[in-house]
Amino acid sequence: MSKDLLKNLQTLREITPRREYAAQSRAAILSTPKSFYATQPKQFGRGVIWESLSLGLSTIMSAAAVLIMLGGATGILRTIVFNNLAPGVDTEGIITEAGAASKDIDIQLNEVRYYNIPDTKTSATLEAIPTDAPVDNNNPKNSDIDRALEEASQ
Amino acid sequence: MLEDEQNLVKKAQDGEIQAFGSLYDYYLPKIYRFVLLKVSHREEAEDLTHQAFLKAWENIEQYDFRGYSFGSWLYRIARNITVDYYRGVKLEVSTEDVNEVHLAKDNSLEEDTERSLEWQGLVESIKKLKEVEQDVIIMRFVEDLPLKDIAKAIGKSEGAVKVIQHRAIKNLKNIVESKEENV
Numbered sequence: 001m002s003k004d005l006l007k008n009l010q011t012l013r014e015i016t017p018r019r020e021y022a023a024q025s026r027a028a029i030l031s032t033p034k035s036f037y038a039t040q041p042k043q044f045g046r047g048v049i050w051e052s053l054s055l056g057l058s059t060i061m062s063a064a065a066v067l068i069m070l071g072g073a074t075g076i077l078r079t080i081v082f083n084n085l086a087p088g089v090d091t092e093g094i095i096t097e098a099g100a101a102s103k104d105i106d107i108q109l110n111e112v113r114y115y116n117i118p119d120t121k122t123s124a125t126l127e128a129i130p131t132d133a134p135v136d137n138n139n140p141k142n143s144d145i146d147r148a149l150e151e152a153s154q
Numbered sequence: 155m156l157e158d159e160q161n162l163v164k165k166a167q168d169g170e171i172q173a174f175g176s177l178y179d180y181y182l183p184k185i186y187r188f189v190l191l192k193v194s195h196r197e198e199a200e201d202l203t204h205q206a207f208l209k210a211w212e213n214i215e216q217y218d219f220r221g222y223s224f225g226s227w228l229y230r231i232a233r234n235i236t237v238d239y240y241r242g243v244k245l246e247v248s249t250e251d252v253n254e255v256h257l258a259k260d261n262s263l264e265e266d267t268e269r270s271l272e273w274q275g276l277v278e279s280i281k282k283l284k285e286v287e288q289d290v291i292i293m294r295f296v297e298d299l300p301l302k303d304i305a306k307a308i309g310k311s312e313g314a315v316k317v318i319q320h321r322a323i324k325n326l327k328n329i330v331e332s333k334e335e336n337v
Binding site for chain 2: 005006008009010011012013015016017018021022025026028029030032034
């Protein structure tokens with residue numbers, strides 16, 4: 001039964017389209033111009049790179065535009081704020097305080113730089129300092145250590 | 155598979171009309187049969203087959219070999235077109251529709267009434283299977299397509315195709331047998 005069924009199914013292969021239909025359909029399809037995207041040459045590597053660059057470039061341009069707008073807005077706001085402060089406000093005093101704050105920040109940054117000695121260098125320096133020297137009770141600071149650390153940080 | 159098929163596809167992708175013409179000549183009977191056995195009407199099968207080849211020609215750039223024949227790609231297009239056809243035009247094919255089927259073999263076999271009746275009975279039985287089972291039966295047992303091409307055409311794994319094939323042939327056998335008992 002199964003064999004007959006399979007054999008019968010294979011006989012369906014004898015079905016073919018009409019000759020006139022085949023010829024007309026073929027002519028119609030082959031005379032159809034391909035769509036715009038279909039006729040574009042394939043772009044592999046270079047196309048992908050170009051697309052990435054375009055995307056990156058447009059992102060950078062957008063970011064730059066935003067920064068320019070924000071910078072402009074800040075300048076405008078600063079002018080507006082300083083020009084419209086209440087008559088009693090000491091503008092010069094504010095600027096001096098801002099300068100002092102800036103100096104404090106610089107000092108803090110110098111301290112950070114000082115403490116930012118590479119661990120290996122510090123360890124090596126501390127290893128080299130003799131630890132059997134007598135400790136001065138009045139001045140417990142070990143000047144050798146300070147000097148060695150100072151040299152290591154430079 | 156058509157000899158030197160990939161070369162023809164490459165030329166067709168480069169816009170060579172005659173290369174696509176050769177592919178068309180080779181695959182037309184196969185795709186037409188597939189569509190006809192699915193929709194059971196000659197005129198509609200002709201329209202849908204034409205649409206399938208037109209779509210293939212317009213989008214041939216999208217075909218990527220990767221070990222699958224151009225035929226499997228065409229079957230996939232034809233399959234999608236018949237699915238859309240059933241969604242949009244006919245939700246169900248009745249037995250009456252199938253009885254009116256024109257299974258012409260280039261017109262000459264319309265006179266062969268006995269063969270025509272055999273085919274009608276067989277097609278009617280195939281139509282009672284699930285959509286995917288119909289696809290596998292036609293591609294595997296009528297067109298003798300390799301499993302991997304069928305898998306690609308219907309979007310399933312080769313293992314799944316084997317299971318569907320087994321189930322489909324069993325169901326088809328039951329349908330044919332019960333039909334013969336009723337006669």
